[in-house]
Amino acid sequence: MSDLSIGSLASIWASRGWLALLAVTVAILLVAVLRKPCRHWFGAERAFQLWLLPPLALLASQWPHAAALRAPLPPIFYTITSVVGSPASHPAPAGAIDWRIIALLSWLAGGLIVLTMAVVAQRRYRRRLQGAVPLESGTSRWPVLRAKGNDVGPAMVGAWRSRIVLPADFVERYDATEQTLILAHEAAHARRGDGWWSLQAHVFVALFWCHPLAWWALAALRQDQELACDAAVLREHGGQRRSYANAMLKTLPAAFVLPVGCAWSPRHPLAERIAMLKLPAPGRLRRHAGMFAVSILMVAVAGWVHAVSAPMEGSSGASKATSEYQLTIKAEQGTDDGHARHAERVALALCLAPGETGTATLGDWRIDAETVPQADERLRIDVTMTVAGKLIAKRQLAASLGEQAHVDGRSSDETRDYAIDVTPLSGCPARNAMAEQGSHEQG
Numbered sequence: 098m099s100d101l102s103i104g105s106l107a108s109i110w111a112s113r114g115w116l117a118l119l120a121v122t123v124a125i126l127l128v129a130v131l132r133k134p135c136r137h138w139f140g141a142e143r144a145f146q147l148w149l150l151p152p153l154a155l156l157a158s159q160w161p162h163a164a165a166l167r168a169p170l171p172p173i174f175y176t177i178t179s180v181v182g183s184p185a186s187h188p189a190p191a192g193a194i195d196w197r198i199i200a201l202l203s204w205l206a207g208g209l210i211v212l213t214m215a216v217v218a219q220r221r222y223r224r225r226l227q228g229a230v231p232l233e234s235g236t237s238r239w240p241v242l243r244a245k246g247n248d249v250g251p252a253m254v255g256a257w258r259s260r261i262v263l264p265a266d267f268v269e270r271y272d273a274t275e276q277t278l279i280l281a282h283e284a285a286h287a288r289r290g291d292g293w294w295s296l297q298a299h300v301f302v303a304l305f306w307c308h309p310l311a312w313w314a315l316a317a318l319r320q321d322q323e324l325a326c327d328a329a330v331l332r333e334h335g336g337q338r339r340s341y342a343n344a345m346l347k348t349l350p351a352a353f354v355l356p357v358g359c360a361w362s363p364r365h366p367l368a369e370r371i372a373m374l375k376l377p378a379p380g381r382l383r384r385h386a387g388m389f390a391v392s393i394l395m396v397a398v399a400g401w402v403h404a405v406s407a408p409m410e411g412s413s414g415a416s417k418a419t420s421e422y423q424l425t426i427k428a429e430q431g432t433d434d435g436h437a438r439h440a441e442r443v444a445l446a447l448c449l450a451p452g453e454t455g456t457a458t459l460g461d462w463r464i465d466a467e468t469v470p471q472a473d474e475r476l477r478i479d480v481t482m483t484v485a486g487k488l489i490a491k492r493q494l495a496a497s498l499g500e501q502a503h504v505d506g507r508s509s510d511e512t513r514d515y516a517i518d519v520t521p522l523s524g525c526p527a528r529n530a531m532a533e534q535g536s537h538e539q540g
Contacts, residue, residue, distance in 0.1 A: 120158035139387025145325035157402040256292035275344040448525035461485040
């Protein structure tokens, strides 16, 4: 049995997932408010860079916080009992399924479906490129293909092996100036790494497939991506705006979805793209000022998200500020020699400061434990059990104050069964209640 069970994963996901959801929601709303003003003040390229905020906020919400200095603390009390022929204790309730496990599996299934749909759409588009003819283009660093049909392209396809795809009637449909502008546009997509942006955007949507704002963000990002690419091309071909607009109008609607890549078609808001052609491009000073402003904004948002995701003092439950916790631990390990079952049990209490590691040893037994307050008013408890120098279990549990957390399984070498129960308490009631270190019984 794996040391990190599906139950432990579900507990971690439930305790940290809401922070990610909140951070991403705030970041997307912030981008939604700022993208158009930023485009007006600093240009479409700087507005597109605002889309770094959601993934940055996601990472900041999950980034670990600095823990207090860790030092082993002695146990307050412990008892150990060796029992021959006793059965394994604490069987799991029959048919009991944690809701967090169901939620985690549902979330994983939804994300897998979203990614599968994107892969199918990408493969469908790539199948339309079968039979495409390579073209010589001295101005492009990327391969240029002419498709067999008129409904494929112009587009930049792929992330790590980007290709420029042109429709079969490319030469007949566009004049020489328009052809140059279209090739410059698709080359700008490849140079800016827009294929990677598209790939990461779909992975992001797969992570937050149940969040409506994630799907809106995907569509808005693709729109801003085209506007930014238009702005990059017009910096070099600013005197050919009319030809650029004509090329847009001549382009047929995309017949197939292209998840990883950029299709230049009226699927994107054409009126907004043409309206942007009439606006004066921002100068270098404004673009640099925009880069500085966006960078400051990203640092501020990431710092704020990281700060608010830390366990707050004065809150209730496991996240409440406290000088130490008491862990009441009951552990059992047993072997079967074919004639009788041999089992040993240990009961102990550890007083630990938050984030510190406590160690209890008696005879061949050693138990290490650590408490980490979580944002959902629960404690994450990392327990390692060693007997006679042999690692029996290394598990992660989660429980509220006064709630018993249980885990059982077999050692990694499949020779011993084990069961561990941990009950966290606020403060350390056993410090004054137990003056004697412990007692050892055998029966």
